[in-house]
Ligand SMILES: NC(=O)C1=CN([C@@H]2O[C@H](COP(=O)(O)OP(=O)(O)OC[C@H]3O[C@@H](n4cnc5c(N)ncnc54)[C@H](OP(=O)(O)O)[C@@H]3O)[C@@H](O)[C@H]2O)C=CC1
């Protein structure tokens with residue numbers, strides 16, 4: 001990729017998109033184009049084609065998607081399947097139609113079967129039933145992977161996909177209704193700690209910065225201590241305890257988003273679709289650390305890091321999701337890339353941004 005190549009980062013304000021932007025700017029790329037969701041709704045085929053026709057990007061990072069944690073995926077199933085299929089279909093087809101040189105499509109580790117053998121190799125795709133809580137999202141992600149493959153096969157495009165594990169980092173989604181587990185737990189323990197120390201000003205600041213979700217932002221009175229305590233209690237956050245969803249017995253793997261951005265730029269710079277085809281006939285590679293922990297262990301790590309002294313409670317009325325989804329990252333290592341930021345360090349870096 002030439003330093004003045006025209007690069008389009010779709011989803012540039014999101015967790016991954018913003019990290020890719022920072023990485024590209026740091027590496028001296030000077031010609032990056034972006035559009036906010038408001039400026040360009042990628043579920044709109046006409047608008048997407050008009051954008052590509054006008055701007056003619058040479059390289060595309062497809063990091064725009066409707067994304068959320070287990071509760072959001074389980075609640076808004078139609079939105080997750082429709083919006084993600086449309087975004088992928090429109091961007092991949094327009095990239096072919098307007099001659100994009102190379103496209104990197106972001107999938108997800110939840111494309112693999114619920115009970116896949118661990119660690120999961122790229123070839124395990126579509127070898128078993130999916131995890132119901134995020135089946136819509138997974139189907140949309142699998143469709144995008146297959147679109148990349150079949151555009152390459154039929155039209156000779158140079159497109160490829162990556163399958164990241166659970167990602168976290170600065171600029172994450174901290175809305176306690178729609179977020180993933182890691183940002184949710186960092187925020188829950190952080191707010192619990194402020195309650196222990198009666199730092200109501202810090203709590204007020206945090207709630208002004210990030211929505212709580214569940215409609216609570218409309219009902220909380222930030223100038224009333226009782227209202228703050230009552231509202232946080234509804235979210236399972238008190239001085240005495242923090243409530244987690246599910247049994248806490250399931251395993252998850254976590255990759256710091258700056259590592260993810262580094263891997264995406266590395267692959268875009270160094271790998272062509274034909275090389276990716278040697279890894280998988282569907283032109284994709286897993287991206288992760290190759291290490292996982294239980295949600296219980298994750299909660300203990302975050303509790304320690306934050307310095308919260310209360311108890312941990314498990315609300316087993318909430319879903320666990322898939323029992324484990326550890327990625328086999330041996331192919332990624334063969335391509336010459338390895339993760340850098342350990343979980344304990346990444347958690348501390350996120351805590352600093354709260
Ligand atoms: N976070 C994670 O743990 C993982 C993420 N991924 C994948 O990485 C990619 C990026 O995810 P992540 O950064 O976490 O998600 P975010 O939600 O942080 O960012 C997604 C971005 O896409 C934009 N967007 C959503 N819908 C549209 C639309 N219709 N038109 C234009 N823009 C839109 C959002 O804008 P706005 O907010 O304004 O709507 C947002 O800026 C996704 O493909 C996701 O599936 C894969 C595995 C794990």
Ligand SMILES: C[C@H]1O[C@H](OP(=O)(O)OP(=O)(O)OC[C@H]2O[C@@H](n3cnc4c(=O)[nH]c(N)nc43)[C@H](O)[C@@H]2O)[C@@H](O)[C@@H](O)C1=O
Pocket residue numbers: 067068069070071073108109110134137165166167178179180181182184185243244245246247248250252295318319320321322
């Ligand atoms: C990233 C990837 O993977 C996502 O699936 P997931 O990993 O199951 O999502 P999750 O991070 O929300 O949950 C992980 C585990 O953690 C538990 N858990 C405890 N306490 C909280 C909690 O407070 N919030 C959340 N969200 N989970 C909690 C929760 O019950 C579950 O057992 C897809 O949605 C999809 O987005 C996808 O592509």
